[in-house]
Amino acid sequence: MAAVIEGKGGFRAWLNKRMPVDQFMEDQLTGYYAPKNFNIWYFFGSLALLVFVMQILTGIFVTMHFKPGEATAWNSVQYMVREVPYMWLIQPMHAVGASFFFIVVYLHMARAFLYGSYKAPRELLWVIGMLIYLALMAEAFMGYVLPNGNMSYWGAQVIINLFGTIPGIGPSLVEWIRGDYGIGDATLTRFFSLHVVALPFVIALLVMLHLVALRQVGSNNPDGIEIKEKLGADGKPVDGIPFHPYYTLKDIVGVGLFLTLFAIVVFFVPTFGGLFMEAPNFEPANPVSTPEHIAPVWYFTPYYAILRAVPDQKMGALLMAISVLAFLFVPWLDRAKNKSLRYRGLASKFLVGMFFVTFLVLMWLGLKPADGIYVLLARIFTTLYFLFFLLLPFVSKADGNGPVPERVTYHAH
Amino acid sequence: MLIKFASVATAIALLSGAGAVFANEGGHAGWERSADNEVANLPSLQRGARNFMAYCSGCHSLKFMRYSRLAEDLKIPENQRDQYLVPPGAKFTDYITSSMPAQDATEWFGKVPPDLSLVARSRGTDWVFNFLTTFYADPASRQTGVNNLQLPGTAMPHVLASLQGVPNAVWQNVEHKGPDGGTVLSREFKSFEPGVTGSVTPEQYDEFVRDTVNFLQYVGDPTQLERQGLGLWVVLFLLMFTGIAYMLKKEYWKDVR
Numbered sequence: 001m002a003a004v005i006e007g008k009g010g011f012r013a014w015l016n017k018r019m020p021v022d023q024f025m026e027d028q029l030t031g032y033y034a035p036k037n038f039n040i041w042y043f044f045g046s047l048a049l050l051v052f053v054m055q056i057l058t059g060i061f062v063t064m065h066f067k068p069g070e071a072t073a074w075n076s077v078q079y080m081v082r083e084v085p086y087m088w089l090i091q092p093m094h095a096v097g098a099s100f101f102f103i104v105v106y107l108h109m110a111r112a113f114l115y116g117s118y119k120a121p122r123e124l125l126w127v128i129g130m131l132i133y134l135a136l137m138a139e140a141f142m143g144y145v146l147p148n149g150n151m152s153y154w155g156a157q158v159i160i161n162l163f164g165t166i167p168g169i170g171p172s173l174v175e176w177i178r179g180d181y182g183i184g185d186a187t188l189t190r191f192f193s194l195h196v197v198a199l200p201f202v203i204a205l206l207v208m209l210h211l212v213a214l215r216q217v218g219s220n221n222p223d224g225i226e227i228k229e230k231l232g233a234d235g236k237p238v239d240g241i242p243f244h245p246y247y248t249l250k251d252i253v254g255v256g257l258f259l260t261l262f263a264i265v266v267f268f269v270p271t272f273g274g275l276f277m278e279a280p281n282f283e284p285a286n287p288v289s290t291p292e293h294i295a296p297v298w299y300f301t302p303y304y305a306i307l308r309a310v311p312d313q314k315m316g317a318l319l320m321a322i323s324v325l326a327f328l329f330v331p332w333l334d335r336a337k338n339k340s341l342r343y344r345g346l347a348s349k350f351l352v353g354m355f356f357v358t359f360l361v362l363m364w365l366g367l368k369p370a371d372g373i374y375v376l377l378a379r380i381f382t383t384l385y386f387l388f389f390l391l392l393p394f395v396s397k398a399d400g401n402g403p404v405p406e407r408v409t410y411h412a413h
Numbered sequence: 414m415l416i417k418f419a420s421v422a423t424a425i426a427l428l429s430g431a432g433a434v435f436a437n438e439g440g441h442a443g444w445e446r447s448a449d450n451e452v453a454n455l456p457s458l459q460r461g462a463r464n465f466m467a468y469c470s471g472c473h474s475l476k477f478m479r480y481s482r483l484a485e486d487l488k489i490p491e492n493q494r495d496q497y498l499v500p501p502g503a504k505f506t507d508y509i510t511s512s513m514p515a516q517d518a519t520e521w522f523g524k525v526p527p528d529l530s531l532v533a534r535s536r537g538t539d540w541v542f543n544f545l546t547t548f549y550a551d552p553a554s555r556q557t558g559v560n561n562l563q564l565p566g567t568a569m570p571h572v573l574a575s576l577q578g579v580p581n582a583v584w585q586n587v588e589h590k591g592p593d594g595g596t597v598l599s600r601e602f603k604s605f606e607p608g609v610t611g612s613v614t615p616e617q618y619d620e621f622v623r624d625t626v627n628f629l630q631y632v633g634d635p636t637q638l639e640r641q642g643l644g645l646w647v648v649l650f651l652l653m654f655t656g657i658a659y660m661l662k663k664e665y666w667k668d669v670r
Contacts, residue, residue: 078531082482088636088640089640089643150535241669245665246666249658249661249666252658253658253659255658256651256652256655256658260651260652260655263644263647263648263651264648267643267647268644271534279535279537280535282534282535412670
């Protein structure tokens with residue numbers, strides 16, 4: 001610490017005597033070594049942080065003009081996008097931002113499956129990440145209910161009623177969540193409070209813990225080998241480079257690409273063909289008029305497909321809960337010696353590939369009505385979904401032990 | 414890096430393709446047509462506004478839209494706005510509400526005619542176009558004397574009958590395979606044939622409806638043209654920003670061996 005401020009006078013020295021600004025930068029950015037072989041999959045962590053900040057900022061403005069409640073919510077959204085300057089841009093940014101948040105988070109999670117980033121010593125990092133994902137699901141669900149459109153209403157009806165399937169406490173729990181016998185004013189105002197105050201705090205705290213845990217164990221990389229095990233004469237990892245300036249600059253390129261895509265959607269196709277904003281939600285909530293078929297927004301539909309694939313509602317709800325929570329146990333289900341899929345056998349590669357495809361197919365099925373061939377497909381792919389978690393311990397144990405290179409794969413450009 | 418950009422571009426293409434596939438719904442029954450309207454067409458929007466005011470606003474409101482905003486966006490001069498758009502007793506800053514009392518509406522039609530501010534977004538422009546072009550005579554089963562292919566059993570009378578006339582629908586019996594393997598007969602729409610004639614040709618009527626639907630699309634999202642205009646500059650800026658960021662990154666990464 002003394003070395004940092006020695007020989008410097010003025011404001012910076014004054015500041016550093018009172019607050020460890022330079023020390024913090026050194027610890028977190030310039031002295032933090034990350035593997036040099038990150039590929040495109042490593043953009044999504046910083047992008048998730050970017051979307052989170054963006055949602056907070058746009059959310060602040062939406063909150064200024066939004067009036068929670070059964071009688072006011074719908075009209076206040078219409079008023080803000082039509083009459084408040086530039087809210088026609090900020091409100092859709094917030095709504096589309098939710099979808100982009102999940103796109104980024106799903107890709108971020110997929111990366112962990114490709115390179116075994118959840119494996120020791122990063123189990124806790126993964127678990128905290130999964131808690132962020134769970135909090136984000138609650139946050140997104142409540143945000144979707146708030147404008148009180150017709151799909152908001154019926155989606156909330158379906159999701160909240162799921163808690164009613166819990167034996168014993170179910171029915172009273174549902175009433176407690178809604179604050180009423182049906183979805184009404186009390187539901188909307190409490191969801192507003194949770195969406196705007198409680199959950200953003202929870203997510204912010206978890207994001208901080210996620211970063212603290214990351215700094216402790218360091219980033220994994222596409223080769224899945226620990227750079228800390230190969231130190232140079234200076235005591236720094238030979239395959240590591242300082243996070244700043246190398247990865248800050250690289251991440252800014254990712255930010256540019258991401259914002260370009262985001263802007264294309266927000267400015268030109270904000271509803272994204274009814275995927276990011278569903279058509280029935282352009283009608284106010286109507287308890288006597290059910291939308292043609294009720295489907296949650298795309299990021300929940302894999303689980304929704306699993307729920308509907310089971311004929312018994314209680315079993316369906318249970319299976320759905322397990323399908324989400326199963327991710328928490330992946331670090332211990334994967335018993336391979338090697339982390340990265342690059343150094344695992346064909347069976348492991350096939351298994352993970354099958355899981356990615358299964359997730360996408362279930363996503364598509366959840367958007368379709370639950371009849372005819374779709375039910376059969378949903379049952380097949382639900383089985384495949386759980387088969388992944390059941391087979392993972394055996395497949396990973398069997399073919400994840402081959403030789404790995406000493407140094408990371410990197411071609412200088 | 415070029416490969417990376419290419420894969421990003423492929424991912425975008427796949428994603429938007431997926432969006433189109435995911436969103437693709439519905440089938441074709443012969444009468445379903447695309448509205449084919451063009452929201453950037455200002456004269457069409459102006460005609461649509463005129464149509465709406467003349468034929469729809471008696472019963473339907475646009476309660477999130479002000480006369481003043483409408484006139485400004487559609488470049489309707491103030492004197493014309495006050496003379497033709499704003500009804501007697503209303504101010505030009507008022508919202509476009511219907512003058513029909515809700516209770517009378519319920520007595521006359523069985524329900525209050527819905528507000529149409531967002532109908533083009535909730536139902537889609539094609540839906541509205543097909544609704545307004547598929548009224549047919551059905552005096553036997555409907556009190557209003559007409560029925561509709563897009564919304565069977567609609568409470569709305571054929572308000573545009575003076576223009577279009579009232580066509581008759583021709584039906585045919587079609588055999589289907591039932592779930593138990595047997596055949597099921599169902600009545601399906603075959604075609605329209607001229608019934609009571611109206612004052613305009615079928616082509617003119619389609620244009621009339623198209624303008625009106627176009628106007629409703631504008632009302633559903635009145636900022637869309639402005640948004641797309643700004644969007645172009647934002648995207649161009651971001652592309653330039655990304656290019657510069659990439660060159661800077663490349664410069665720094667030269668040192669990494």
